Amino acid sequence: MNLKLEKSTLQSPQAVIKITGSKSESNRLLLLQALYPEIKINNLSNSDDTVFMKKALSSNSNAIDVHHAGTAMRFLTAYFAIQKNRTVSITGSQRMKERPIKILVDALNQLGASITYLENDGFPPMQIKGETLKCNQVTIDAGVSSQYISALLLIGSKLENGLNLTLAGEMTSIPYIKMTLQLLNQIGIETVFENNEIRIKPLKALKETELTVESDWSSASYFYSLMAMSAIDTEVTLSSYKSTSLQGDSVLADIYKQFGVSTSFHETSITLKKIAEINSSTEIKLNLVNAPDIAQTIAVTCFGLGISCHLTGLHTLKIKETDRLVALKTELEKLGGTVIITEDSLKLDVSTSIKKDVSIETYNDHRMAMAFAPLALKTDIIIKDAEVVSKSYPTFWKDLKTLGIKHFE
Ligand SMILES: O=C(O)C1=C[C@@H](OP(=O)(O)O)[C@@H](O)[C@H](O)C1
Ligand SMILES: C=C(OP(=O)(O)O)C(=O)O
The missing domain is CATH 3.65.10.10 (Enolpyruvate transferase domain)
Structure with a gap:
């Protein structure tokens, strides 16, 4: 049209x-809600990016398509990496297949994930076999997209020993990292962000929490x-x-x-x-x-x-x-x-x-x-x-x- x-x-x-509602806040909270069903969300975004995120999280299919949604691609890659006993393929629009994801996939694989590329190395689509991530310490390049960092932070509290992240290089889009940390704090997850180190404490379950986007x-x-x-x-x-x-x-x-x-x-x-x-x-x-x-x-x-x-x-x-x-x-x-x-x-x-x-x-x-x-x-x-x-x-x-x-x- x-x-x-x-x-x-x-x-x-x-x-x-x-x-x-903010699509950034919405897509973070949807992922957190999938990890902690005690969360209730008001004023969720009605954007396509949030609709695709929601659909992917509620689907039992082993083929996930996020279309153009960058946050959904990055956040769901981290989410499916820790869904034991499940293997999914994740893809998106033609443009999504040109948007790099290697920095995030490398970091997740170093933590113990099992993610492989289905077409071009470093780009979606990928196959993700859910695992228990055994490591809790990784260094990540912070200069390309903050979404890789937010993706790791969002799952950090579900790792056995939490997550210690070292950010290398010049940081980009820092407010989005801070948004992720603030939302984690609002639902009761403890975090520390000092210089270029971020620590996330493990947390198994939450109290009922209601948040408004x-x-x-x-x-x-x-x-x-x-x-x-x-x-x-x-x-x-x-x-x-x-x-x-x-x-x-x-x-x-x-x-x-x-x-x-x-x-x-x-x-x-x-x-x-x-x-x-x-x-x-x-x-x-x-x-x-x-x-x-x-x-x-x-x-x-x-x-x-x-x-x-x-x-x-x-x-x-x-x-x-x-x-x-x-x-x-x-x-x-x-x-x-x-x-x-x-x-x-x-x-x-x-x-x-x-x-x-x-x-x-x-x-x-x-x-x-x-x-x-x-x-x-x-x-x-x-x-x-x-x-x-x-x-x-x-x-x-x-x-x-x-x-x-x-x-x-
Ligand atoms: O985390 C987020 O919600 C976002 C982070 C930013 O991306 P980059 O960190 O890739 O710049 C921004 O451009 C995007 O629209 C949303
Ligand atoms: C860059 C954007 O979105 P994403 O990276 O989440 O696709 C945007 O909304 O401007």
Whole structure:
């Protein structure tokens, strides 16, 4: 489905936009719930990634398919590694078969797991024969994806002697590791994170525990972008959010101050409001090593506002749903932007106009579709394969309509 978005002006809606639960928190809690059935979860994400995670955990099949869901692939690899008396094969979409997993598989096998590759070494699909992991100490490269580390941490308390993890090299996406540790703590698992060492204490069972997933901050980023490109006093309220988030992408509230967008925190919601115009000579400089998922949003916001930006810390973007650096450069340049990318950075020049009626390719990447959508405040634009948004935010297009963005197929 290709969607044509008509140049629109945002209306400040009376209704609160309710955004689905964080897919990162949801997929961690689902895995923990499979290990500790005493856990009850509220406000679970309705994203495809969470649906596939849930389906995989409740299935008795020996063939698991997680489609595009990176967290599901990584977390389930660790989960099935400790399911004794069960052997499964795990696969995903064509792109998932290109997303590396060797660092995690090596670490698990060193702990005593039995995981082999079914096609290409270092990549899904794999066959996983469940084992009792006898070792409890392993060193892992922390610079490629924090999901490998979270996967190990999530099963750590179920190993006989817990888990001692040494993180080697420069760490990436640290807030996601901290999110995992905080969720473990919330259900009563003891953890220590000191320098580059993480220790997880073993725990057999828990007391009944109920947890509520906060709504997804990465999804909120598209509303920040919309506000940044709107007239002064435009506002929108999103729920359910809190000021003390486990999600690193809540840094949006700080980052978007530079774009003249304020955030007020209420009991369970946030109001974003455009309060100041941005100076056209501003250059936005950000290192996003701790918040890679909002890089596309920020690059497109800058393009829409006609300001330059230099975003660094982006090396993980190349192994996500698509090579996001190449995708951003290609699509922004179709619209008239000038972009230079390296292996880990993106530089956007000031641009004075935006081309009309350009078709944006989304490359099976939900964030390409959602990041470019706010440009409908500036011009008519077509988003190809717009249904990709369901990976993290199935009601995205409906919610945009509520704000007055007109679109049709
Ligand atoms: O643990 C998580 O929930 C995630 C970690 C990040 O991945 P990397 O650690 O691979 O950067 C992020 O990009 C992804 O969307 C979700
Ligand atoms: C990178 C992402 O997801 P994953 O790695 O879990 O597929 C994302 O949602 O932006």
